[in-house]
């Protein structure tokens with residue numbers, strides 16, 4: 001099995017293929033929008049001076065390229081797909097930061113926090129449009145199919161976010177509702193990232209669907225781990241304060257599971273949510289302990305493993321060579337463990 005370092009190498013190799021076309025796509029933007037987008041991707045500071053900042057893990061384009069390689073032996077035909085999924089992902093991050101009023105992303109100030117709400121809306125919109133352009137112009141016989149798959153996934157991503165926003169105003173959310181929301185927000189785009197790799201590499205419909213399912217299951221594992229990091233993640237890793245999701249009263253998967261199945265600890269947690277409007281440091285510590293005691297953390301870890309297992313099972317139907325299979329299994333395991 002390749003080590004974590006090898007998975008990072010795979011993602012870095014994907015970045016090397018995708019970044020030049022991504023930068024080229026940003027060149028189409030007007031000067032101000034390009035500056036803000038380039039800043040968001042970590043390639044310059046807010047005054048346009050080049051930096052070597054962190055532009056994200058590039059999991060989605062990495063997935064697209066590895067799948068293409070597994071299907072046709074080369075990542076090349078899927079590079080525009082990798083560019084497009086990374087553009088959609090970053091459009092959603094810029095808008096999400098604005099909606100959540102988060103001031104930090106990738107250890108840097110967020111777009112809205114520097115340039116204001118209108119700029120964040122417009123730059124996010126511009127990235128989404130660029131994704132369409134890149135695919136429409138990519139000269140692949142499969143461009144229309146790829147564009148359609150990405151549009152469906154983006155609509156689903158937006159549906160997930162609509163649910164997320166709606167749930168903030170509700171007293172209770174069931175576990176299936178929460179899973180549906182997480183799948184919309186995260187699985188749709190990871191599913192499409194894998195699917196686009198298969199489509200652009202010329203795979204048949206059944207193979208494309210197998211890869212989409214692989215990415216979709218992986219997306220749920222990814223979101224569950226993200227939720228765990230949102231409670232217990234180390235600030236230097238997540239770029240957010242410890243317990244940040246509890247402080248914001250977010251109904252994440254481990255929390256919703258604890259409320260529904262956590263018995264007496266779950267009921268105590270429910271009371272915490274209604275009675276603790278502005279939680280202190282001690283309050284959030286107590287809520288995290290209640291989620292843990294209710295079994296929410298343990299459930300989430302087991303569920304992430306189960307989703308990785310299902311992702312692997314979906315790959316059985318794709319009929320790929322052992323070496324490619326090994327890479328995709330490793331990526332799945334790595335995402336679930338999030339040693340990134």
Ligand SMILES: CC(C)=CCC/C(C)=C/CC/C(C)=C/COP(=O)(O)OP(=O)(O)O
Pocket residue numbers: 055056057058059091092093095096106157158161185186222223226
């Ligand atoms: C329409 C709309 C606003 C939707 C919002 C959807 C949204 C932000 C979902 C969260 C997905 C997620 C876990 C992102 C972090 O990805 P990552 O850890 O791969 O990020 P990276 O690129 O920084 O590595």
